Amino acid sequence: MTSSRITDWDDAYANGAHIKDADSFAPKWEAAAAAYRDARVASERARLDVSYGSSAREVFDLFLPDGDMRGIVVFVHGGYWRAFDKSSWSHLAAGANARGLAVVMPSYTLCPQAQITEITGQVARAINQAAGMLSGPVYLAGHSAGGHLVSRMICATSALSRGVADRVEQVLSISGVHDLRPLMRTAMNRDLRLDFDEATRESPVLHYPRDGVRHHAWVGAEERPEFIRQSELIANIWSGCGADTALTIEPGKHHFDVIDSLADPKSAMLDALLGED
Structure with missing residues (x-):
């Protein structure tokens, strides 16, 4: 049997070190975002x-579709x-705006x-306010740390208001971190300041999901093994808790x-976010 035991948690959660030309991505994101935002x-x-x-x-920034509005997508960014x-x-709004x-x-x-507990509360307030301004169903998407945050929004202990939580149709966690306990072993925890109590309190996989929730975990096949495991983990555990879960390893x-x-607007990922896959 091959051991999968982690001995270097910093490497297990390092992304840029394992991606070719990693430093080129942020400038490309910023340029594409500025162009879309300006337009x-x-x-x-x-x-x-x-x-x-x-x-x-x-x-928050709000991007409206050109025609009639059929709902709201909230995208929460990552960055650990x-x-x-x-x-x-901003450019990632293009697909949903077109639909x-x-x-x-x-x-x-x-x-x-x-601390992460405070961030969770801020994201809930942002969603509550946006949903109060706009009508229709709510769809939540987040990448990496953002995947954690949107998953946390549909836990039974969510800080979303009851009315807003009832409007959430689908959650898409892209490369999300759903169990925070391993991060206590990383150097980044000097900034995160996670202790065991907060790590368990803020880990979606250690909570029951809200009744009727639909959650799709999406992760790249070329990602670090820990991100694939984290996506498999929430799909597995929340399925056992009665949630409607799905997993895509792209x-x-x-x-x-x-x-x-x-x-x-024609991507399978957007179909998954809107529950049309």
């Missing part, structure tokens, strides 16, 4: 920096709860200025390019 502002189909709280990063903001991902959905992209306070995709398909 939507010019066509008066965007509202930027909508405040949902008192701190500087408690703001320590990096990025809403402005790097008649408004897209909300929140920023949130980063670690170590905030061939040829790694942690940085797996999200690209959100920008394509």
